[in-house]
């Protein structure tokens with residue numbers, strides 16, 4: 469059974485549509501939710517947690533409706549927010565025990581689970597020091613610990629590698645993978661870096677401007693996702709618009725346009741579109757198949 473399901477989920481703010489008829493099914497495992505900044509990742513997480521109301525459409529977690537079953541969902545779900553939200557003057561132990569109690573654990577169980585969880589995230593030695601003196605990586609681990617302490621069935625991790633250096637990033641990614649491998653807790657993890665999610669996810673969901681670009685298993689993704697890079701002499705915006713109108717999922721990457729190569733007809737569509745707009749074609753070439761290509765992250769991983 470899918471653990472997270474959305475159907476035609478839409479969230480409109482006055483100036484922007486953050487989610488646009490998003491339909492996804494998430495099975496147990498590590499699921500990467502990828503999109504550029506502003507793609508709608510945090511909005512989706514907030515709706516799933518009942519912190520924000522959808523404009524239309526449906527969302528369910530663990531089979532429960534997010535609009536009517538909020539309290540039941542929150543008992544069974546952990547959440548690691550994106551931004552720093554930790555009190556600086558208490559220790560990791562005090563804070564995580566408090567969060568465990570908030571989730572309904574009795575005092576003894578809360579202390580026991582806190583010690584176990586802080587050990588798991590690698591903060592055991594420093595657990596009595598005030599959080600204010602922690603490094604960014606340590607703070608991210610405290611946020612992760614409070615999301616896990618009540619032994620949830622799913623955790624939603626919003627940009628957990630934000631602000632970390634390459635070593636800290638690798639450690640955090642390994643930790644996230646183990647949440648599912650060691651404890652069977654399903655993980656929905658967001659990032660704007662596709663390459664890092666490719667490494668740890670069983671399944672990847674890509675969204676762009678609130679729309680679903682792709683949802684498939686990571687192995688399927690890396691095997692089949694081939695892209696064509698298109699470069700034109702002028703008017704790239706017009707060409708991109710026309711390619712989209714022709715049904716292609718164009719993603720802009722600086723002066724390039726990257727188009728999934730669904731089949732050979734893509735070449736014909738690009739050639740005809742460029743001719744119609746009346747500009748020259750500098751480049752039309754097939755790219756390697758890393759999911760990072762979707763948002764042009766080459767060289768950043």
Ligand SMILES: Nc1ncnc2c1ncn2[C@@H]1O[C@H](COP(=O)(O)OP(=O)(O)OP(=O)(O)O)[C@@H](O)[C@H]1O
Pocket residue numbers: 481482484485486503504505506507508509510511512627660
């Ligand atoms: N409370 C709000 N009021 C108005 N617009 C909002 C609000 N929250 C988000 N948005 C807009 O909705 C869009 C999606 O934002 P969201 O935070 O979900 O993106 P994201 O993929 O999580 O990106 P980031 O990694 O930058 O947080 C953005 O254009 C954002 O400006």
